[in-house]
Amino acid sequence: MSLEYGDTIGILGDGQLGRMLAGAAARLGFRTISFGPGEDSPAGQVCGRHFTASYDDSAALTEFASHCDVVTVEFENVPVSAAETVISTGTPFRPGANALSVAQDRVEEKRFLEDAGIACAPWRAIDSLEDLIAAHAALGPDAILKTRRDGYDGKGQVRLSTDSDLAAAWAELGAQPAILEGFVAFKLEISAVIARGADGAVAAYAPSRNVHEGGILRRAIVPAPVATDVASKAQTLAARLTERLDYVGVLALEFFVLADGKLLANEFAPRVHNSGHWTPEACMTGQFENHIRAVAGWPLGKASLLHGAEMENLIGEDAAAPVEDLLARGHLTLYGKREIRPGRKMGHLVRLRPL
Amino acid sequence: MSLEYGDTIGILGDGQLGRMLAGAAARLGFRTISFGPGEDSPAGQVCGRHFTASYDDSAALTEFASHCDVVTVEFENVPVSAAETVISTGTPFRPGANALSVAQDRVEEKRFLEDAGIACAPWRAIDSLEDLIAAHAALGPDAILKTRRDGYDGKGQVRLSTDSDLAAAWAELGAQPAILEGFVAFKLEISAVIARGADGAVAAYAPSRNVHEGGILRRAIVPAPVATDVASKAQTLAARLTERLDYVGVLALEFFVLADGKLLANEFAPRVHNSGHWTPEACMTGQFENHIRAVAGWPLGKASLLHGAEMENLIGEDAAAPVEDLLARGHLTLYGKREIRPGRKMGHLVRLRPL
Numbered sequence: 001m002s003l004e005y006g007d008t009i010g011i012l013g014d015g016q017l018g019r020m021l022a023g024a025a026a027r028l029g030f031r032t033i034s035f036g037p038g039e040d041s042p043a044g045q046v047c048g049r050h051f052t053a054s055y056d057d058s059a060a061l062t063e064f065a066s067h068c069d070v071v072t073v074e075f076e077n078v079p080v081s082a083a084e085t086v087i088s089t090g091t092p093f094r095p096g097a098n099a100l101s102v103a104q105d106r107v108e109e110k111r112f113l114e115d116a117g118i119a120c121a122p123w124r125a126i127d128s129l130e131d132l133i134a135a136h137a138a139l140g141p142d143a144i145l146k147t148r149r150d151g152y153d154g155k156g157q158v159r160l161s162t163d164s165d166l167a168a169a170w171a172e173l174g175a176q177p178a179i180l181e182g183f184v185a186f187k188l189e190i191s192a193v194i195a196r197g198a199d200g201a202v203a204a205y206a207p208s209r210n211v212h213e214g215g216i217l218r219r220a221i222v223p224a225p226v227a228t229d230v231a232s233k234a235q236t237l238a239a240r241l242t243e244r245l246d247y248v249g250v251l252a253l254e255f256f257v258l259a260d261g262k263l264l265a266n267e268f269a270p271r272v273h274n275s276g277h278w279t280p281e282a283c284m285t286g287q288f289e290n291h292i293r294a295v296a297g298w299p300l301g302k303a304s305l306l307h308g309a310e311m312e313n314l315i316g317e318d319a320a321a322p323v324e325d326l327l328a329r330g331h332l333t334l335y336g337k338r339e340i341r342p343g344r345k346m347g348h349l350v351r352l353r354p355l
Numbered sequence: 356m357s358l359e360y361g362d363t364i365g366i367l368g369d370g371q372l373g374r375m376l377a378g379a380a381a382r383l384g385f386r387t388i389s390f391g392p393g394e395d396s397p398a399g400q401v402c403g404r405h406f407t408a409s410y411d412d413s414a415a416l417t418e419f420a421s422h423c424d425v426v427t428v429e430f431e432n433v434p435v436s437a438a439e440t441v442i443s444t445g446t447p448f449r450p451g452a453n454a455l456s457v458a459q460d461r462v463e464e465k466r467f468l469e470d471a472g473i474a475c476a477p478w479r480a481i482d483s484l485e486d487l488i489a490a491h492a493a494l495g496p497d498a499i500l501k502t503r504r505d506g507y508d509g510k511g512q513v514r515l516s517t518d519s520d521l522a523a524a525w526a527e528l529g530a531q532p533a534i535l536e537g538f539v540a541f542k543l544e545i546s547a548v549i550a551r552g553a554d555g556a557v558a559a560y561a562p563s564r565n566v567h568e569g570g571i572l573r574r575a576i577v578p579a580p581v582a583t584d585v586a587s588k589a590q591t592l593a594a595r596l597t598e599r600l601d602y603v604g605v606l607a608l609e610f611f612v613l614a615d616g617k618l619l620a621n622e623f624a625p626r627v628h629n630s631g632h633w634t635p636e637a638c639m640t641g642q643f644e645n646h647i648r649a650v651a652g653w654p655l656g657k658a659s660l661l662h663g664a665e666m667e668n669l670i671g672e673d674a675a676a677p678v679e680d681l682l683a684r685g686h687l688t689l690y691g692k693r694e695i696r697p698g699r700k701m702g703h704l705v706r707l708r709p710l
Binding site: 004005006019022023026027028029030031045046048285293298299301306307323324327328331332333334335336337338347352 | 359360361374375377378381382383384385386400401403640648653654656661662678679682683686687688689690691692693702707
């Protein structure tokens, strides 16, 4: 399946990733339709049409899919049932329902990664307080308890240490299926953003060093300060993951880098990723364009670096700075969100650096 | 007047320039509304809203302007009356009605350029066959007869030489107010694309060498193969023109370069320009972003070159090539036009080169 220009790409999700995907699609001559619950959403503002509806509204999904030549996602927590509804209409769905399904469950995700030979930090599935007590004894005392589903940007997780009240932590998370991740004494975090085309070809971006604050990505710096073999191993593992998933599109695989250079996978996102927001400015082909090319069945563009780069997220009040100041600090992208809220991603800056 | 992000920019015109302006506006967090006669137009496909109406429909223009925080143009032949209707609603109009008015009349344009001390190739205003006969004797035999208004991409003009039938040429053009432009033995053509902010600051792009075929721009190459002082003189003259026009936004001034390096202005376009389509890929800040920043009252970004570049237009059947071939030839931009017609600009390619 390969699109012609002028064809229509549907985007499940209505946030900033959809907005930036729609921009890349427009530059390649495509039309776009977004689908999501938000009124006046970042993606809805820029797509040719927007369906404001819930992801479990199968009538709306069917109508949406009927106007699209391919459907993709910008949000990995779109229910798998929504993808299945799209697929049932005969409209191609890329990257594929399987990738969504695996990524939405932290336990399935770790199993899938380990089955693919991608080492993860120590973890245990938690289905009861008893499981938690046993796992904490085995992996703790420093560990993170996370819901199996629906967490992002530090939400749905509790940090544990020596004197943690495990019963309280279990209750805080809602006594729902969870995962305990043992603390890893990592040196830094990196992610490998990679595109895989419908033909199986991959375009791997240089891994970025990612700096988080309060569970939210604050900065991504490229090239990451790691040895060449570490960077290329991260790319190789990301490529292997996309192949195992029979993936079409852009995916990000996050790693902890240990002091000895060993890589432990943390999680992956089956979509374009915040840690790749520097790619449009710094690479031959940005992540948004390559995702669109992949889902359109077009050949990928080169991911090679033209510049070094530092990407900084504008979170909450960061975006209240005078626009003159923001513009003076780098290439500015804003997401069309009028209301500033704490922790809300409002935009980002990219500063180019000599390689 | 300075916009806040989330504000709305109106675009008079519905073509590819509007499409690319809307993309730049979206990246800066703005909403966009386009206005033009086309159904399913390149700009209308990507703006949040589109008014399909004629430029002389003052009720539609008033309604359009009422939803916009500022209005700009992507097409210099938008009637001045449309700009005046917008201005009468109190919505700011940038670059300004005067620039449109001057640029729409080739005689007014040459007078304005010469009054600003910008030398032009020899020309005469033609209001009758007698004028044409006299002017052809003075400037000819090689010369071009053009309508004063409404010509673009080689339309509305007749080339004259020694044995031309002047009466037939005059009739062919419809016996309407015209201009005769004497032939100039130029070495090459360049254009200076420049942005001027609401604060009067300018950002001048490196002049490009422009290669035309059949009256249509085929390629723009940067840096242009001219001496440094010639390039900087072109930028200085373009800056002077924007200042004289009290211009806000991006403007392109085209020149003939003679063998001795002398510059003769040909015409200017009060808008982003085809000969600046390489700027998003090759410069710190592209022409579309700088136009949006200017009309928003935001500070301009640097126009400095990061790479050399060659821009090639995809005209008519050029766009029928397999997309794989087009993608292999450079950064591809397509305009969302489904129907290929001879001479129709369908998209463009940008190839980067080391500086």
